[in-house]
Amino acid sequence: MKDEITREDRVAGLKGMGCSRKRVEDARFTQGKGNYVDDVKLPGMLHGDFVRSPYAHARVKSINIDAAMALPGVVAVLTAKDLEPLGLHWMPTLAGDKQMVLADGKVLFQGQEVAFVVASDRYVAADAVELVEVDYEELEVIVDPFESLQSDVVLREDLDPTAPGAHGPRKHHNHIFTWEAGDQEATEQVIDNAEVVAEAEMYYHRTHPCPLETCGAVASMDKVNGKLTVYGTFQAPHVVRTVASLLSGIEEHNIRVISPDIGGGFGNKVGVYPGYVCAIVASIVTGVPVKWVEDRMENLMSTAFARDYWMKGKISATKEGKITGLHCHVTADHGAFDACADPTKFPAGFMNICTGSYDIPVAYLGVDGVYTNKAPGGVSYRCSFRVTEAVYFIERMIEVLAIELNMDPAELRSINFIKKEQFPYTAALGWEYDSGDYQTAWDKALKAVDYKGLRAEQAQRVEDFKAGKTRKVMGIGLSFFTEIVGAGPVKNCDILGMGMFDSCEIRIHPTGSAVARLGTISQGQGHATTFAQILATEIGLSADSITIEEGDTDTAPYGLGTYGSRSTPVAGAATAMAGRKIRAKAQMIAAYLLEVHDDDVEFDVDRFAVKGAPERFKTMKEIAYAAYNQVIPGLEPGLEAVSYYDPPNMTYPFGAYVCVMDIDVDTGVPEIRRFYALDDCGTRINPMVIEGQIHGGLTEALAVALGQEIAYDDMGNVKTGTLMDFFLPTAWEVPNYETDFTVTPSPHHPIGAKGVGESPHVGGVPCFSNAVQDAFRPFGNRHTNMPHDHWRIWQTANTLGMHD
Ligand code: MCN
Ligand code: CUM
Known part of the structure; x- marks a missing residue:
């Protein structure tokens, strides 16, 4: 029998960093005890619902609300006219543009908000929506960004066509911005004189995060004490509070924003939607709480889409395969309003990470943003601010270059990786990569799947196919990605002027348990579990006795929220730093209690012990009690800390x-035999949570690569507005993922951790797409666009003459 508690036991008892601790929030979530926005029910609460435009582009000639108002239970019908005196018929977007809250004279996309009905219950509101009579005059619709830049049709009549936009000069009345990085002249020169050049045009189609819980808000204006409380599906509650204050004129201390449990965000819940504004205005007007929760179709048709990037690339190399230059031009379809959620200085997000994991001496990127008659938004969906597009671009360019060079694509990657010794590495398009060891990861991956063996099998399959022995071809999809997450240094990254730091505040209770509050907000990522683990290791109290709270602006310290996989890199760092402040004070207390000098005690797992005399110690629990209940000369009572990082x-x-x-070439059906994913996110806080993140991100990558799309017809009708048409993978389509890892800690992060939430999506989409394309490579395929649904795959086979 063990009679002594070992050091290992003490470490295990903390459930700190590196422990696959089970998610503490799941006890609630799996028993229906979650508290989502739609669970918020306040006394006297009314319900809002939108009248939405059936047209993608039309003038609104008149709106008649009489019949709707006559329906029993209807309290108000708001139109732009009602919001105008408050200056709220338009609102600023996160991208420096403005967006109609309710149709002001015209509508610019199908599903646009036209009027807001407020009624005693959700069903009455929906009935009243049908009774609002809107007289539209249809206008010419533009859904193609290239056509938009040529068209005489002015989409945004509110903008001066010759005046610059938020990001500089505009070339045309439907043009939003040009954004450039790198050296255009030098790049073109290198490419013009190169031994080998490969070119490709690719479309990264429009898609949508489609979180299980749609967007919504409950606004409650208490006119007696002047306090506005807003519950909502917000990925950035503090930003919402500041913006709401600036827009409404209500002082910020009188606004309380609460993000309760969120049923998936994936970037869809970063932006500000007309529903939030209307719920707030309606509550101010009616004096009672107003709830607005959109339905699935509204979510798919009107909230933040993702991608819609038309990318044109040129890549040059020596005959031996050393890349010499990269040129990329993007035509970016931003829809009717530029509501992209990017850091202000980066209207094309971090697309200029498009040199990827490769040492490319010279590069150029140009992006043109364009208005069309489609829903606004952009960026969202496990994207790390357009890194999805950047990685897809470079990982396709590599494949196309490999074809041009007649070289193995795995080998081509190896030749061009940024080498371990080159870090910190400054890329041609400006980013300083903090750390990496790509070759080690690549070799491990190729070995794990027996890459050589797979290629031999593929060659045999091609022969068999040509000999008529099989109708199935085999693809090996490769992808090596570098992510850029943790926005960001305040000097580079802000949203509407708000610097992108983050925060953590810790309060240790006398009995040695604690509460920590952060400026971020979990939407399913497991923050309550993992942030407690960072603290457990830093302050020596068990993760089980640390409560993590996020999302209530009245209690949490100011932070910029959760997106861009920034929680671990930024708030996680703040958590470690705040923990270290706690530890520093604990050290003084321990030294006092042990009657030695501060420098003579050292931290050991869950205690401070006298150096050289480990039997003389005070546990963190004892220290916490003393902090409150024993007078320590020269020290304030209490044990609290806050860090803004x-x-x-x-x-x-x-x-x-x-x-x-x-792939069965006659049905176009792909079968994923194997998917191997090696991720390096630096120090791993909770391996099981990381694995969950990777499974989720890969599944969303599978969706996007193999079928998911927000498609429009020429009239601007959304063809994929329901889950009958919009592909959401289920267990049926999802393969068994094999996960693996290497650990290359971030040199500047206090615990060496990097983000991971978006990685599997960023790297997964090109991997699935490359697998499809690689299957057809031996038959002459260079590039085909996603989504690779059965029909498109069949068409590819057909075009290549494989059905003859
Ligand atoms: N983690 C870890 N060790 C690391 C890095 C992360 O254990 N080295 C853990 C973290 O502690 C956290 C989780 O992994 O519990 C994700 O951390 P991080 O990568 O910092 O990402 P964020 O918490 O900032 O989450 C945002 C990211 C984004 S931007 C999208 S989009 C996305 C994603 O997370 N949306 C999600 N994953 C999601 N997962 C769920 N379930 N729901 C969403 O809406
Ligand atoms: Cu880009 S989707 Mo995430 O940043 O919330």
């Missing part, structure tokens, strides 16, 4: 993915 740089996680796929 402005990271010196972003973190650069990376990964190596391989997908093995069999």
